[in-house]
Amino acid sequence: MSVICRKLCSSILSEHFGQIVQRVAEDLFKHDARPLELICCTTHLPLTKIKEALCVLIKHGFVVYGQTERGLEYSLIHQNILLILRYPKYMFFVKTMCGDESEMILEEVLMSGYITASEVITKTYKKIEQSPSGLQPSVPVLKEKFELLVKNQFLTRSLCTDTVEEKTNEKPDFTLPDFNLAAVIKKIEGDNNSDPGDSKIYWKVNFDRLIQDLRDQIIVSAISRRLDENAGELMRQLLFLMYLRTASWAHTSNPIPLTEIKEAVKKINYPLLAHHLDQYLHLIEEDSSQFLKRVGESGGHFCVNMKEAFEQLAWATLENIVTERFGSKAARIFRLVRDKKYIEQEQIQQLAMIPAKEAKHLTYTLLQENYLQIQEIKKSGVSAAPIKTFFLFHIDLNLVVYMEVQHCYQALYNIMQRREYEISSNKRMIDKQLRMQTLTTNLKEHGATEEQLAEIADLMTPSEKQQLEKVQNTIKKLGITELQIDDTLFLLTMYLRYH
Amino acid sequence: METEAGTSKEQNAINTDTNPFEIIEQKILALAQARPKGITDKDLIIEMPELPVKERAQIINKLLSQGHFDLFKQSGSLLYRLKDPSKAKIAKGADNEEKIVYSIIEEAGNKGIWIRDIRFKSNLMPTQLSKILKSLEIKKFIKAVKSVAASKKKVYMLYNLEPDTSVTGGAWYQDQDFEAEFVDVLNQQCYRFLEKKREQMNSCRGGPIMARNVTFASSKEVWKFISDLGISKVKLSVEDLEMILNTLVYDGKVERTLSSDGSILYRAIEPLLDSPGLIKSTCGVCPVRKHCYDIGDVTPTKCQYITEWLE
Numbered sequence: 001m002s003v004i005c006r007k008l009c010s011s012i013l014s015e016h017f018g019q020i021v022q023r024v025a026e027d028l029f030k031h032d033a034r035p036l037e038l039i040c041c042t043t044h045l046p047l048t049k050i051k052e053a054l055c056v057l058i059k060h061g062f063v064v065y066g067q068t069e070r071g072l073e074y075s076l077i078h079q080n081i082l083l084i085l086r087y088p089k090y091m092f093f094v095k096t097m098c099g100d101e102s103e104m105i106l107e108e109v110l111m112s113g114y115i116t117a118s119e120v121i122t123k124t125y126k127k128i129e130q131s132p133s134g135l136q137p138s139v140p141v142l143k144e145k146f147e148l149l150v151k152n153q154f155l156t157r158s159l160c161t162d163t164v165e166e167k168t169n170e171k172p173d174f175t176l177p178d179f180n181l182a183a184v185i186k187k188i189e190g191d192n193n194s195d196p197g198d199s200k201i202y203w204k205v206n207f208d209r210l211i212q213d214l215r216d217q218i219i220v221s222a223i224s225r226r227l228d229e230n231a232g233e234l235m236r237q238l239l240f241l242m243y244l245r246t247a248s249w250a251h252t253s254n255p256i257p258l259t260e261i262k263e264a265v266k267k268i269n270y271p272l273l274a275h276h277l278d279q280y281l282h283l284i285e286e287d288s289s290q291f292l293k294r295v296g297e298s299g300g301h302f303c304v305n306m307k308e309a310f311e312q313l314a315w316a317t318l319e320n321i322v323t324e325r326f327g328s329k330a331a332r333i334f335r336l337v338r339d340k341k342y343i344e345q346e347q348i349q350q351l352a353m354i355p356a357k358e359a360k361h362l363t364y365t366l367l368q369e370n371y372l373q374i375q376e377i378k379k380s381g382v383s384a385a386p387i388k389t390f391f392l393f394h395i396d397l398n399l400v401v402y403m404e405v406q407h408c409y410q411a412l413y414n415i416m417q418r419r420e421y422e423i424s425s426n427k428r429m430i431d432k433q434l435r436m437q438t439l440t441t442n443l444k445e446h447g448a449t450e451e452q453l454a455e456i457a458d459l460m461t462p463s464e465k466q467q468l469e470k471v472q473n474t475i476k477k478l479g480i481t482e483l484q485i486d487d488t489l490f491l492l493t494m495y496l497r498y499h
Numbered sequence: 500m501e502t503e504a505g506t507s508k509e510q511n512a513i514n515t516d517t518n519p520f521e522i523i524e525q526k527i528l529a530l531a532q533a534r535p536k537g538i539t540d541k542d543l544i545i546e547m548p549e550l551p552v553k554e555r556a557q558i559i560n561k562l563l564s565q566g567h568f569d570l571f572k573q574s575g576s577l578l579y580r581l582k583d584p585s586k587a588k589i590a591k592g593a594d595n596e597e598k599i600v601y602s603i604i605e606e607a608g609n610k611g612i613w614i615r616d617i618r619f620k621s622n623l624m625p626t627q628l629s630k631i632l633k634s635l636e637i638k639k640f641i642k643a644v645k646s647v648a649a650s651k652k653k654v655y656m657l658y659n660l661e662p663d664t665s666v667t668g669g670a671w672y673q674d675q676d677f678e679a680e681f682v683d684v685l686n687q688q689c690y691r692f693l694e695k696k697r698e699q700m701n702s703c704r705g706g707p708i709m710a711r712n713v714t715f716a717s718s719k720e721v722w723k724f725i726s727d728l729g730i731s732k733v734k735l736s737v738e739d740l741e742m743i744l745n746t747l748v749y750d751g752k753v754e755r756t757l758s759s760d761g762s763i764l765y766r767a768i769e770p771l772l773d774s775p776g777l778i779k780s781t782c783g784v785c786p787v788r789k790h791c792y793d794i795g796d797v798t799p800t801k802c803q804y805i806t807e808w809l810e
C-alpha cells in the first residue's frame with residue numbers, strides 16, 4: 001500500500017471515528033497483523049480504549065482477527081475503509097431503488113456496522129419521528145422496507161460472532177428476518193422489557209452487491225451516451241440476464257439466448273427498443289466499445305464482456321485526463337500510441353500532424369509523466385553499418401491506471417485536508433450556529449413565540465451570517481468534489497479488479 | 500546510309516536536318532524505353548521491317564558502345580535493355596569513387612540518403628566524400644533536398660527524381676515549414692462536416708441502424724466538401740484528406756470503418772464518458788501536485804488553486 005493511500009485511510013477514520021480509532025488503525029497499518037498487547041505497547045493508549053477502537057473497527061469490517069501461534073492477532077483491510085467515501089452514493093442508489101425509508105434504514109446500518117433488524121427499525125422509526133421530512137413513521141412499513149432491502153440483497157446476515165470459533169457459514173445469507181412486530185412497537189413506546197426475539201441475528205450492508213450496482217450503472221450510462229437511451233436500457237436488461245446465469249465478477253457472462261432478451265424487453269415499456277431489438281443488439285455489438293459479443297454458430301446468443309468494457313472505460317478515462325492536463329494535442333499523441341501499440345517519434349509527428357518540435361515536446365512530457373514508456377530496440381544492419389537503434393513509444397495501461405489511482409488518493413486526501421481546515425478555522429461560528437439551532441428546536445417544542453425565536457436568530461450578526469453561509473458553501477463544494485474524485489477512483493478500481 | 504535511300508528519304512521528309520541514322524537510333528531508343536524489360540532483334544525486325552540487318556547491327560553496336568544498352572542473353576536470343584540515361588552518362592568520365600557514391604544515392608531512390616549514411620556505406624573520408632558530392636551536384640547528377648524530418652538535415656537523391664512526400668512533407672509543408680494552422684483549420688472543418696451529418700440522425704425515422712448509417716461519410720465526400728469550401732491554396736488529394744480525418748480519429752471524435760466495398764468511412768461519435776471527476780478537482784490537473792505535502796510551501800490548506808476555485 002502506498003503512503004498516500006495510508007494517509008487517506010487514516011484521515012477518513014479520524015473524520016468518522018475520531019482520533020483513537022485512527023491511532024489504533026495507524027498502528028496496524030505500520031505493522032500488519034499484531035496482537036493487542038503489542039498495539040498497546042506502540043500506541044501508549046490505555047487498553048480499554050484500544051479495545052473499544054478495535055471493536056468499532058471490527059464492527060465495520062475494517063479489521064479482522066485470527067488465531068495464530070502468537071495468539072489472537074488483528075489486521076486491517078484498508079480497501080474497506082475507502083468504501084466509506086462511497087457511503088453517500090450507496091444511500092442515493094438505494095433511495096432511488098427502494099425509497100426514502102429504505103435509505104434511512106441503510107444509513108443506520110452503515111453507521112452501526114452490524115445491527116439487528118428490530119433495533120434498526122426502532123432507530124429509524126425514531127429518526128423519522130424527529131425529522132422534518134413529512135414521512136409518517138410506521139413499524140409495518142419499515143419492516144416491509146427492511147425486507148425489500150434484503151430481497152434486493154443490499155443487506156445480508158452478518159456472521160460476526162462473539163467468539164472466534166463460531167465462524168462457519170461463509171456464504172451470504174439472505175434469509176428474511178423473523179421477529180415480533182408487536183414487541184418492536186412496544187419497545188418504541190418505551191417498554192424496555194419487550195423482546196422482539198431477534199437478538200444476535202445481525203445484519204450488515206452487502207457492499208459487494210452495491211459495488212456491482214454502481215459498476216452496472218457506469219456500463220449502462222456509457223452505452224446511453226454512446227448510442228441512446230434505448231440502447232442503454234437494453235444494456236441494463238442484458239446485465240440482469242447476466243446475473244441469472246453468471247457468477248458475480250466473472251469476466252464475461254455466459255451466453256444469453258436471444259429469445260430471453262426478447263422476453264425481457266417485452267416486459268418493460270420501451271416500444272422503440274422492442275420494435276428494433278435486433279438492430280440495437282447489432283449496434284451495441286458492433287460498437288468499438290466491445291461491451292457485447294455475439295456467440296455461437298447460429299448467432300442467437302450474446303455475451304456481456306465486463307473485462308473488455310472496463311478496459312475501454314479505463315482508456316476513455318485516461319484519455320480524458322491527458323486531454324485536461326496536457327491539452328488536446330497531447331491526447332492525440334496518447335491515442336495514436338495506443339492505436340499503434342509501438343511507434344517511433346518520427347511517425348508520431350507525421351500521423352498526428354503536429355509540428356516536429358511540438359510533437360517531440362509533448363511526447364517527452366508524456367514520457368516524463370509516465371503516461372508513455374519508451375523501449376529501445378537494437379537492430380543490426382549490414383555488417384559494416386553500425387547497429388541501428390530504434391526508440392519505440394508505447395503505453396503500459398496497468399501502470400498508468402495504477403498511477404492515476406494514486407493520483408485519486410492524493411486528490412482526495414488533499415481536498416479532505418482542506419475541508420477539515422475550513423471547518424476547524426471556522427469552528428467557533430459553526431458551533432455557535434449549532435447551539436442556536438438546538439436552542440430554537442428546544443424552545444419551539446416548549447411553544448416559544450415568534451418573537452423569542454427571532455431574538456435568538458438575531459444573536460448572529462448579518463456579517464456572521466454571511467460568513468457562515470460562505471463556509472457552508474465551501475464545505476459543501478469540497479464534499480461534492482470528493483464524491484466526484486471517488487467516481488474516477490471507483491472506475492479505475494473496477495478496471496484493476498478485472499485485469 | 501546512302502544504301503537506304505528509301506528510308507532516309509522518308510525520314511528526311513519529316514525532319515530534313517537530322518541524320519537519318521540518328522533518327523533510327525532515336526526510334527530504337529524510344530522502343531526500348533517503351534519496353535523496360537528489353538527488346539530483342541526479333542522485336543526490331545517486327546517494328547522496323549525495312550531496316551537491313553547490317554545497318555541494324557551497326558546501330559545497335561554504336562548504342563552499346565555509347566553505353567545506352569545493357570546486353571542480356573535470354574533463351575538463346577540477345578536482349579537489349581535501356582540503361583538509365585543519367586547512369587549512362589556517368590559511365591563516361593567518372594572515376595570509381597564517383598560511381599560508388601552515385602550508385603549508393605541511386606539505391607536510396609526518392610527518399611534520399613543522408614551524408615552520414617553515404618559515408619558509412621562507401622567508407623570514404625568525409626572531405627573526399629563532400630568533394631565527390633559537390634562534383635556530382637555540379638554535373639547535375641544528384642541534388643540535395645532539405646528533409647522535413649529534421650530541419651538541418653539534407654538528403655541526396657538523383658537529380659531527376661521527385662522527392663518522396665516523407666521528405667517534402669507533401670501538401671502540409673511550405674518550404675519545409677509545417678503548416679500547423681492549415682492542418683488545424685482542416686481538422687476543424689472536417690469535424691464540422693461530420694458533426695452536421697450526425698445531426699441528421701435525429702430526423703431519421705428508419706430505425707437505429709439506418710440512423711447510424713446516415714452519419715457515415717466517405718473520405719471522398721469529405722474531400723469534396725473541403726474542396727468546395729475553397730480554403731486550401733494547394734490542391735489536396737483524397738489521401739491528404741484521409742490524413743486529416745485520421746487526426747480526428749486520434750482526437751477521439753471520429754471513428755473509422757471500412758465499408759463492404761472497401762472505401763473508408765468516417766463518422767462523428769460520442770465519447771463513452773463525461774470528463775472524469777478527478778479532473779474536475781483542482782488537484783486533478785494541478786501542476787505542482789508533486790510538491791504538495793502536509794507541510795512546506797505547497798499544502799492543501801494554503802493552496803491558492805483551491806481558494807480561487809472556491810471563489
Ligand code: SF4
Binds near residue numbers: 414781786788800803
Ligand atoms: S492542494 Fe492545491 S497545490 Fe496541492 S495538489 Fe491540490 S491543487 Fe495542487
